[in-house]
Amino acid sequence: xAVHKRWxxxxxxxxxxxxxxxxxxxxTGAAFKINxxxxxxxxxxxxxxxxxxxxxxxxxxxxxxxAYTNEILxxxxxxxxxxxxxxVGRNVARHPAIVKREVAEGHELGNHTYTHPYRLPPSxxxxxxxxxxxxxxxxxxxxxxxxxxxxxxxxxxxxxxxIKKGYKILLWSWHQDPRDWMHPSASSIATHVVSHxxxxxxxxxxxxxxxxxxxxxxxxxxxxxxKKKGYKFVTVSQLMMKHERFASLFKxxxxxxxxxxFNEIR
Ligand SMILES: [Zn+2]
Numbered sequence: 001x002a003v004h005k006r007w008x009x010x011x012x013x014x015x016x017x018x019x020x021x022x023x024x025x026x027x028t029g030a031a032f033k034i035n036x037x038x039x040x041x042x043x044x045x046x047x048x049x050x051x052x053x054x055x056x057x058x059x060x061x062x063x064x065x066x067a068y069t070n071e072i073l074x075x076x077x078x079x080x081x082x083x084x085x086x087x088v089g090r091n092v093a094r095h096p097a098i099v100k101r102e103v104a105e106g107h108e109l110g111n112h113t114y115t116h117p118y119r120l121p122p123s124x125x126x127x128x129x130x131x132x133x134x135x136x137x138x139x140x141x142x143x144x145x146x147x148x149x150x151x152x153x154x155x156x157x158x159x160x161x162x163i164k165k166g167y168k169i170l171l172w173s174w175h176q177d178p179r180d181w182m183h184p185s186a187s188s189i190a191t192h193v194v195s196h197x198x199x200x201x202x203x204x205x206x207x208x209x210x211x212x213x214x215x216x217x218x219x220x221x222x223x224x225x226x227k228k229k230g231y232k233f234v235t236v237s238q239l240m241m242k243h244e245r246f247a248s249l250f251k252x253x254x255x256x257x258x259x260x261x262f263n264e265i266r
Contacts, residue, residue: 034154041245044163046236048173049243051200055232057239058203058219059172061086061112061148064098065208071216072207073101079223081233082106086148086170089114089132091208103139108235110146110170111136116209118150122157129162144237146170170236172204178218180206186217193222197231200239 039045049057063069063085076083085102087109092099102109114128129147147167149158154169162169178184178192193203205215223233240246 034159039159039169043168043245044159045169045171046202046240047171048176048198048202049200049239049245050198051239051243053232053242054199054230055234055239055242056197056199056201056203056226057236058083058205058222058233059086059110059148059170059236060084060205060207062088062091062116062209063207064091064095064102065212066095066098068212068216069095069098069207070101072219073098073105073107075216075219075223076107076233077105079227079233081223081227082108082235082238083233084108084110084146084170084236085207086110086112086146087132087136088112088116088208089128089135092132092135099139106235108143108146108237109136109140110148110236111167112148113150116150118153122155122161125158126161129158129165133165144168144240146236168240170202173198173201176201176203178205180212180215180218181210183211183214186214186221189214189218190221190225193218194225197226197229200243202236202239 034045036045036047040047058081060069060072060083064087069085072083075081085107087099089111099109111129111132113125114131117125117128120128133145145165145167147162148170152171159169173196175196175198176193178189180189189205205219206212207215226233
């Protein structure tokens with residue numbers, strides 16, 4: 001049932017968006033469209049990972065930032081929740097202790113470029129990815145490489161580059177962007193997430209890049225409600241590991257650490 005509902009939503013979303021998602025052209029000047037069905041089927045770009053299991057992946061972008069990230073980590077710990085942090089390289093360089101803590105507490109790291117540019121020639125953009133990759137590898141080795149472009153903006157050179165480097169491009173569930181970057185209240189962020197939740201969602205939140213006080217509060221509201229509803233909070237890779245699209249990439253031993261297995265099989 002849940003899967004059917006998802007397909008209906010997907011089809012409706014596709015109708016409204018013309019089956020295609022428009023991304024910023026960056027320096028090319030030409031509009032670029034990415035075909036969700038094509039990239040999703042190939043497992044190269046991930047929006048969400050529908051499942052029969054009550055599991056969701058909460059993701060935090062733009063950090064780390066000591067004003068918000070530590071408090072979010074405290075809340076995640078309280079509810080035994082694992083999350084995925086899409087890090088901005090220059091913030092990693094500024095706040096290494098927080099990144100260490102993220103890894104030590106079982107969270108996953110993803111690459112969100114070095115300075116969070118929206119428009120940049122591909123050569124400079126690739127350098128941003130490489131610089132952040134080097135930093136992340138200091139903290140999290142041999143794991144699945146996740147890349148999330150700032151603002152969800154992609155172009156063909158960047159897609160090709162990241163895929164060639166072994167990345168999975170992680171966007172987010174269309175219905176799970178509460179737009180916390182527009183500073184809505186904590187309760188409106190929480191209400192959005194809780195009322196739209198479905199198994200396998202990739203939820204988009206931010207722990208840096210502006211005032212995130214309401215996001216910090218929202219996380220404290222979201223986790224107990226969803227936990228009570230029976231949801232587990234897992235990393236993106238953990239969600240991928242159990243999904244049929246990626247299942248063949250992982251061995252079946254549930255005790256093995258998913259990220260390393262992923263890299264070995266590739
Ligand atoms: Zn961002």
